[in-house]
Amino acid sequence: MAEIDKNFMSTYQKVATHDGESEPIQIWAKDSSSYGGVGTDKLGIWGSVVAVDFDICVADGACIDACPVDVFEWIDTPKHPASDTKAIMSREPDCIVCRACEEVCPVDAILITDPGDIGSGAEPASSEQAEETEVPTEALMEAPVAIVSDDTSLFFHKPNKWLTRTKDVLNKEELPSTGIEKAKDMFKELRKQTLDSLPRGKDYLALVDNEKCIGCTQCVYFCNFASIDMISWDLMARTSQFESKKALILEDTCTGCTLCAFACPVEAITMEAKI
Amino acid sequence: MSRTKPYSRTIPHPLFERLIVEDAMKEEKEPWKPERPHEYGYFPGCVDFMDVEVKFTHLNKGDADHASIAAASIKLLNYAGIDPLILDMNVFKCSGHDQLWQGQLEVFDTLKEHNMRRLKESGIKIVTCSCAECYRTFAVDYDLPNTLGIKVEHITQTLQGRGLKFKAPEDVTVAYHDPCRLGRMMGEYEAPRDLIQLVDGAEMVELENNKERALCCGVSSMMYCNDATKAVRRKRLDQGTDAGIDIMLGGCPKCYMHMQCMLNEERMNPEEGHHHDYEMMDLMQFLVACLEEKS
Incomplete structure (x- = not known):
């Protein structure tokens, strides 16, 4: 195409x-x-x-x-x-x-x-x-709402002989719908709502709340400008000391696009006005 | 709007749970009536939401083909001569299992109320699920047999004892991984094993820990995935290698999702030296691959 x-x-x-x-x-x-x-x-x-x-x-x-x-x-x-x-x-x-x-x-x-x-x-x-x-x-092209490719087999060898067989059998006839379009549409809707509810643009900057950040790196993958870094922190628990990684937004390259705030599973990222 | 919901602070909420909460909060009061009466209803569960999750996130490396579990289940039910009412996710909502176990009781109650009303309207006698979590939630937390008089079955129980015949395209050694919800919680160990034994050409072996001593996939209710949960999963996958299997079969889409994620992650990082050279499949997917051609 x-x-x-x-x-x-x-x-x-x-x-x-x-x-x-x-x-x-x-x-x-x-x-x-x-x-x-x-x-x-x-x-x-x-x-x-x-x-x-x-x-x-x-x-x-x-x-x-x-x-x-x-x-x-x-x-x-x-x-x-x-x-x-x-x-x-x-x-x-x-x-x-x-x-x-x-x-x-x-x-x-x-x-x-x-x-x-x-x-x-x-x-x-x-x-x-x-x-x-x-x-x-x-x-x-196959999955219009997907942000990333789900065809992970592109990158490594995978023994999927049997799963291919299953798909072959299932593709032969049309089975009743289970409402898959709903999930895709809801994803689009949620993304739009989230992006609309956040201040965004050149005058804003993403900010990570270290208390909430679980170091999952989801935002790092989502940032198109390599504007997020994972920084090690020495932390204290009641009985032990440990090291944990937290996200850090690099101010000079952040464009305020809000994608990281949407991706964050714990709402640790907020958009703040630049001073 | 979506960002102001009272999510718990300590449990991460992946995209698909955000979608389910969003779905739960939408009020749908209009009555619904199926086109014709059915005895059986098939509940696909949130497999479609899981597909969106896997496509969206970079952390969950599972395959985005959970919807094929639902498709396979419908095909098998038709093969067994059952014409189920598809409890379409446009009409129904997620069963709310994860929300209940994570402590989001408000969300769970909303989902439960909606689904109970819809189940009453549907007029079915038996509801069957391909997901072990939905099965437990319907049977125990919704208590459908006592509240609405609807019998709840796992799809393996529905298909059991119907004289089905399957033939594997080639000789294969399989093992069954007991999902916690179906095994320890609901005590169903035999129905899936009986189904596997119907497959001509498939040899079933038991993993080191099986039945009530089975190991968990580690990510119960999507609470968290960290090194400890991954260690549990790796131990389970190692048992598969030890047993020399070609396919590990699960009875719950969540087990399938988490095991597949781990297997893919290992294949992406071969330098770490963990490798399991077999496939993870849902039991329904496997049985569909073994369907005999109707001549």
Whole structure:
């Protein structure tokens, strides 16, 4: 399946612009003949920092749910074969480069480029991101709400002969539903609610409560900026002294995207205003 | 909203429990009526929520295929000539086992009240579960036989003694891992073993600790997973290697989840030298793999 061209800034041409909320949105296409304008089936790639390939976008809405700073909104694109609405990046300058949308997009139509890399030649930045985003492609297509790949067999050998047999038998016929869609939808809903209930953005910073932190490292995995470190602490219990690891947020790289606060199983992470 | 719920401070709440609590707090008062009356009801439990959990978290390394346990159970019930009413999770809610054992009684009571009302509306006579935890919760904590007159069965008890025949595609040595809820708590050791013995070509061996002396998977009620619980699980898995088995079978999706997590973790870090070269499966998944082709 197609995904957004990682080097579109060098291989595509700027063909048009569209009004955003404060700044115009750049539209890219292979050449001027492969862009037909809104209302046709040729839409090209929209946006620069937040680039969405509208020819791939299926309007699943995952990016709108995931974005902590509400960059996206819907735009009507009648007559497009993939979907008749698209997620337009109206508030592109607000992007905090958390890449949450990139990860949740079921068809890999989104590419985020750091604004700093755009002026100084897009080449090195694009190839770097190509590596970053390559791994989860396949699994995300199967499971649109998954944040990580569940196909762990990609990374190691696993004797799953018998489980494969079970799946073969079960795939032969359609069995009644047990309500699996509900769990997936609830996950999306909960994530949106949690992100909405927290202050977020450039002016905020995540803060770990050491009393609550259990050192599970979940937040470390979730941070897209390597902005969380695990630090050893010497602690005292009633009868013994022991060492325990706690998460520490690195202030200069934290973008206030709230993903770690959602991931924390003990609510040890809160969002605080930067002083 | 979701972050202000009174979660306990000391017990971590993985995503799927947050979802279940969220689900419990939604009020659904409209009456529900199944399309036609059924004698049996099949309760799949929260397997779908567990799938979301495994996909979301980086700490639980289990496989995201718990929904196949429910699918396999439905297929086996149909194979045994039972047409169960699927107690769909869109209508029912989680049985609340983990919430009860973690002390979130308020959440448990809400779930119990909802499920009791729905079970009454469904008009079924017997409810069968593929999850040992749901089975115990329905039978003991909901006390369904006395309150609603509904008989509660574990799926192995439902399938037992129905003259089913299975044939393993190849010779295989299996061992049955007794879940705490089904074994020690409900005293059911024989039904799953009887089912395994129906499989032609499968040799059943007993692990060193079996029946009432069986070892636990260590993560009871999703309370915590740490080095101590992992040590218990590793000891259990070592017993499987000692017995020379090809597949370890469990009777509870939670056992399956935690054992699979451990096995995957070991395979991801081969340099640590712990290795168990066999598969973990739920009994229902295994039986479906051994179904004979209908000609």
